[in-house]
Amino acid sequence: MMTLGSEAELAEAIAGASGPLCIQGGGSRGLAVEGEVLSTRALSGVELYEPGALTLVVKAGTPVAEVEALLAAENQRLAFEPMDHRGLLGTEGEPTIGGVIAAGISGPRRIQAGAARDHLLGVRFVDGSGQVVKNGGRVMKNVTGYDLVKLLCGAHGTLGVLTEVSLKVLPRAEAEATVAVAGLDLPQAVRAMSAALGSPYDVTGAAYDAEAGQVCIRVEGFAGSAAYRSGKLAELLSPFGRAEVQPQARDLWQGLRDVSAFHGRAGDVWRISVKPSDAVTLAPRLEAEALQFDWGGGLIWALVPEGTDLRARINVPGHTTLVRAAQNTRARLGVFQPQPAPLAAISAGLRRQFDPRGILNPGLMG
Amino acid sequence: MEMPSPNPAILARKARLAARLLTVLPADAVIQDEAETRAYECDALTAYKCPPLLAVLPRSTQEVSDVLRICHEEGVPVVPRGAGTSLAGGALPTADCVILGVARMNEVLETDYENRIIRVQTGRTNLSVSGAVEEEAFFYAPDPSSQLACAIAGNIAMNSGGAHCLKYGVTTNNLLGVTMVMMDGTVVEIGGAHLDAGGLDLLGVICGSEGQLGVVTEATLRILRKPEGARPVLIGYDSNEVAGACVSDIIKAGVLPVAIEFMDRPCIEACEAFAKAGYPMCEALLIIEVEGSPEEIDHQLGLITEIARSHNPVELREAGDADEAARIWLGRKSAFGAMGQINDYMCLDGTIPVSSLPFVLRRIGEMSKEFGLDVANVFHAGDGNMHPLILFDANKPGDLETCEAFGAEILKLCVEAGGCLTGEHGVGIEKRDLMLHQYDEADLEAQLKVKDVFDPKWLLNPAKVFPLTVTEGRRAALAAE
Numbered sequence: 001m002m003t004l005g006s007e008a009e010l011a012e013a014i015a016g017a018s019g020p021l022c023i024q025g026g027g028s029r030g031l032a033v034e035g036e037v038l039s040t041r042a043l044s045g046v047e048l049y050e051p052g053a054l055t056l057v058v059k060a061g062t063p064v065a066e067v068e069a070l071l072a073a074e075n076q077r078l079a080f081e082p083m084d085h086r087g088l089l090g091t092e093g094e095p096t097i098g099g100v101i102a103a104g105i106s107g108p109r110r111i112q113a114g115a116a117r118d119h120l121l122g123v124r125f126v127d128g129s130g131q132v133v134k135n136g137g138r139v140m141k142n143v144t145g146y147d148l149v150k151l152l153c154g155a156h157g158t159l160g161v162l163t164e165v166s167l168k169v170l171p172r173a174e175a176e177a178t179v180a181v182a183g184l185d186l187p188q189a190v191r192a193m194s195a196a197l198g199s200p201y202d203v204t205g206a207a208y209d210a211e212a213g214q215v216c217i218r219v220e221g222f223a224g225s226a227a228y229r230s231g232k233l234a235e236l237l238s239p240f241g242r243a244e245v246q247p248q249a250r251d252l253w254q255g256l257r258d259v260s261a262f263h264g265r266a267g268d269v270w271r272i273s274v275k276p277s278d279a280v281t282l283a284p285r286l287e288a289e290a291l292q293f294d295w296g297g298g299l300i301w302a303l304v305p306e307g308t309d310l311r312a313r314i315n316v317p318g319h320t321t322l323v324r325a326a327q328n329t330r331a332r333l334g335v336f337q338p339q340p341a342p343l344a345a346i347s348a349g350l351r352r353q354f355d356p357r358g359i360l361n362p363g364l365m366g
Numbered sequence: 367m368e369m370p371s372p373n374p375a376i377l378a379r380k381a382r383l384a385a386r387l388l389t390v391l392p393a394d395a396v397i398q399d400e401a402e403t404r405a406y407e408c409d410a411l412t413a414y415k416c417p418p419l420l421a422v423l424p425r426s427t428q429e430v431s432d433v434l435r436i437c438h439e440e441g442v443p444v445v446p447r448g449a450g451t452s453l454a455g456g457a458l459p460t461a462d463c464v465i466l467g468v469a470r471m472n473e474v475l476e477t478d479y480e481n482r483i484i485r486v487q488t489g490r491t492n493l494s495v496s497g498a499v500e501e502e503a504f505f506y507a508p509d510p511s512s513q514l515a516c517a518i519a520g521n522i523a524m525n526s527g528g529a530h531c532l533k534y535g536v537t538t539n540n541l542l543g544v545t546m547v548m549m550d551g552t553v554v555e556i557g558g559a560h561l562d563a564g565g566l567d568l569l570g571v572i573c574g575s576e577g578q579l580g581v582v583t584e585a586t587l588r589i590l591r592k593p594e595g596a597r598p599v600l601i602g603y604d605s606n607e608v609a610g611a612c613v614s615d616i617i618k619a620g621v622l623p624v625a626i627e628f629m630d631r632p633c634i635e636a637c638e639a640f641a642k643a644g645y646p647m648c649e650a651l652l653i654i655e656v657e658g659s660p661e662e663i664d665h666q667l668g669l670i671t672e673i674a675r676s677h678n679p680v681e682l683r684e685a686g687d688a689d690e691a692a693r694i695w696l697g698r699k700s701a702f703g704a705m706g707q708i709n710d711y712m713c714l715d716g717t718i719p720v721s722s723l724p725f726v727l728r729r730i731g732e733m734s735k736e737f738g739l740d741v742a743n744v745f746h747a748g749d750g751n752m753h754p755l756i757l758f759d760a761n762k763p764g765d766l767e768t769c770e771a772f773g774a775e776i777l778k779l780c781v782e783a784g785g786c787l788t789g790e791h792g793v794g795i796e797k798r799d800l801m802l803h804q805y806d807e808a809d810l811e812a813q814l815k816v817k818d819v820f821d822p823k824w825l826l827n828p829a830k831v832f833p834l835t836v837t838e839g840r841r842a843a844l845a846a847e
Contacts (some may be wrong), residue, residue: 052613117567118538141789147571273562320562349819
């Protein structure tokens, strides 16, 4: 394992690499490929934090926990609410901010605040030839040249190894409230979530626990405002059933974020991204042992028997990721959904340009 | 501004090219008469003009595909054009190019309130996207100043922003999917009605690529329910520093207004003379708008005005009703018109860290004296996106050149302060030659590699975004073919 303490050393190591490299932050996302491990863990530390400008620049190996603690001290946060995969995957290790960005990880608040990529202002990375590249910057609006920032976010290290990321941070809400409606089947639940998300009440979470038959709608903001909007939502949702308002439900949302309902349960876990209303027709086709719905129905977590090819059952537009499975299943089915030919050709072309020797997490994304 | 000299071999093939295009387009969609191609000689950066070889106005993705396939086969450069409102010269033709205008493709293809999306052809104007969902009280959030005229195609090409992106984000944050035609005519679908597309974030790199990677013909956009209400407050200060500190304190206090607009004295004076909005004469004016129910608005404005008062404003005016709210916005919204009354002007859009605001404004003031040209500043303060308007006289020899030199110095200053050359207008030709001030050659090479993948022959809008010296090798290889 190579653990490099500076960007220059990392660049040198990549330039001099003779075989495949397994790029790793904290190693908690379970995406290791075969090859020598190249860890960014030692590239740690805050470069700049300006709460008044909502900007944070941090080295890629900085633990997420450290970032969150730093922001919390100023009453700010990463609004995209990144998931912690350790419980679901049974992994250990300390998740890093670079890992969150490389994997493009977002949580329930993605529907309102945007995804990780929407909060990423700039990157520094080392490409597969060992060349250091910067793109974007530290300001909120930047259209200077191509947006490689987005391209690197979610590229899982296949185009370059992130060394530094600039993030937009946001104020932490003073209060939150969750409106829960129980006794709903999936079609009712999706309609209820859609009604909430189509309301003017600025919903920051809309999830459905299929096993409990319960829809949860979250609002956040100043105390009076959260109370007002949760009250309005309870009224709006009353045709679907009795709505209960819980002033504090942090654990509930953290559980939804981390899919804690599946923790410790046997089976493969798939993550499916679809148009919310398509969840209704799709869900029965999945024949899953358990389902959890987030993003108003647009994000489906499915627990299925080991080795199931869930992709073969999906008949609506969208895409699927095999998040948890045995190595041989992952090798057989692929973690990421194969793309249509023209897009696959573009992606392969980009990988060839940025990693001509094909040494950065080879095979992970195609 | 230097542009590559036209390829004589292409100029000589005009008639053949027009004939081939007429096999796939109706006669009224191919514009070849020199008097008529002149309509496409420039965009909103009117200082530069060059009629194209031909202009085509397709009505469908298939027609766009046919046009691009033919141009690809013929080796003819294509400059895509939305509504022609670019301030950066993004749609400026070369004499040997085909202008591909999407203005006739303006249909709404689908509105889906349940999933909160709208799918449109990209020639549709920004404001008419919101217009299409207004009856259900929804809207499309990005709101560039030109929203009445600008097309979604151009918004995607430039990743356009607007006054309200502090809360709602810019185009890239509201774009879920595209149908795009590659230069060789291949039609690709990226993303869709689901929230995140699989694989590499191609949508992310296409948005803001200034028409250099493909021609986006259809777009799936996120629509939002309108807030219950919105109300602005106007705050005047006797120094830019204090106004900047006030903005920073508001953000730190956890209030996130939908808009924070900042005007300096020259801008206030010009707007007041033009619109008579009743603005106070002071050094710096903030217009801050918040949204929500009346109680939520009261609460947020309460916090804002408390912070504002702690900085001793010379004026603090809350809108009591819709009429007063409109008056607060009146001057700001007419800022560009007001400038146009006084003089010709050049509008920049460098972005800086909010903390550098007082320093940058002071330096711009000093530079204004050095260059002998007046400058007024109006900008989106919450996100540091400045809009210095440099006033010049186009009829006075040398004035445009002085103005451009001054503008370049301001943009370099923005980069030195930790910001960037352009926050929402795009690079186009205007900022092309300044790119090496923000990025070194390796940074630019990484961007060029992306274009190599999407458009290996470098035919799409090839003379934009990057300094010509940097792209010379690639463009020369094409010309030699």
